[in-house]
């Protein structure tokens with residue numbers, strides 16, 4: 018099944034999409050920066066002290082990263098020498114909009130990984146590129162966690178030609194347990210949306226080392242690290258951000274995964290939350306207690322991208338493949354992103370996927386719009402290579418906070 022067909026099939030009668038439409042009238046936002054730039058401190062004057070306290074509790078202002086929704090981060094240790102222990106590592110993988118589009122069937126010697134296409138991102142990921150990349154990230158965490166759990170993992174991608182949702186079969190063989198630095202990074206890797214240290218560059222040797230982690234024929238890394246390359250990538254990302262904000266369908270489908278309320282976060286254990294948004298503690302606290310309009314959200318996201326995330330990046334990167342519609346190549350790209358982010362975590366380098374450009378390219382393609390970002394980005398890439406995932410890296414200025422996760426037991430098929 019082609020990605021277009023897969024997406025079309027999933028979108029018909031799809032619960033996530035309906036949710037998105039229901040939420041259209043509510044505050045909407047975006048993963049990369051909480052869009053609250055329009056809120057000034059003076060706004061607090063309008064909030065009565067008692068009301069603020071109540072909403073502070075309701076919004077979880079006082080309890081960042083705690084509760085059931087974050088318990089999965091403490092459940093991935095090497096002490097569990099069974100296959101379910103590996104699913105505990107899988108659920109901590111990076112994934113687009115934190116939609117966690119995965120399910121696992123577990124036996125003693127095998128884990129089968131399935132796409133949960135009901136958790137698609139609608140117009141934000143119309144060709145399921147990000148869904149496949151997210152699944153690749155989960156597969157990689159299983160492979161990295163296997164030795165620590167006394168297993169070696171052999172991965173077969175897309176093992177069943179009759180079932181395109183069956184994205185991987187991972188066979189496990191007993192080995193002597195060994196814990197690697199990458200394994201240790203599984204529980205400390207977090208997407209860092211804060212500004213990065215403008216005084217520290219990630220050196221060429223580190224970029225080359227990261228490039229060396231691409232180990233399949235079809236995936237490779239392209240860096241944008243010179244001032245001219247960074248300007249070109251940054252300008253296109255900012256323009257893509259504006260294009261998304263101007264696209265009502267993308268705005269609605271983006272908002273469907275946004276969670277502000279403490280109880281909502283604890284109930285869903287997924288989505289984009291305020292704490293890892295890259296905003297200051299003060300703005301985060303205000304955002305949890307005050308409703309934010311769509312216009313404020315979007316203004317804040319654009320401002321954050323333009324004034325902090327893009328200008329403080331040490332370098333931008335793209336994972337490119339030969340065929341952007343090939344599910345196997347997308348899964349490999351996801352495996353590579355997870356491996357890269359774990360390796361950067363070990364080296365104390367921060368990273369944030371910044372995928373506005375490919376999101377617009379897919380949107381143009383699926384909605385039949387005039388090609389704009391497709392040709393513009395192709396001009397920055399090697400011939401016959403297509404970007405599956407784009408990101409920024411740099412040295413941190415502050416600690417990145419965790420996102421919620423559904424625990425392994427909620428995503429295992431019986």
Ligand SMILES: Cc1cc2nc3c(=O)[nH]c(=O)nc-3n(C[C@H](O)[C@H](O)[C@H](O)COP(=O)(O)O)c2cc1C
Nearest residue numbers: 049111112113114115147150207208370371372420
């Ligand atoms: C395919 C893909 C695309 C993503 N795109 C973005 C993006 O454009 N902006 C962003 O801030 N984060 C992006 N992310 C990061 C996810 O939002 C993040 O992994 C998720 O919220 C879970 O948080 P964690 O990585 O800190 O565990 C992307 C991740 C993946 C795998």
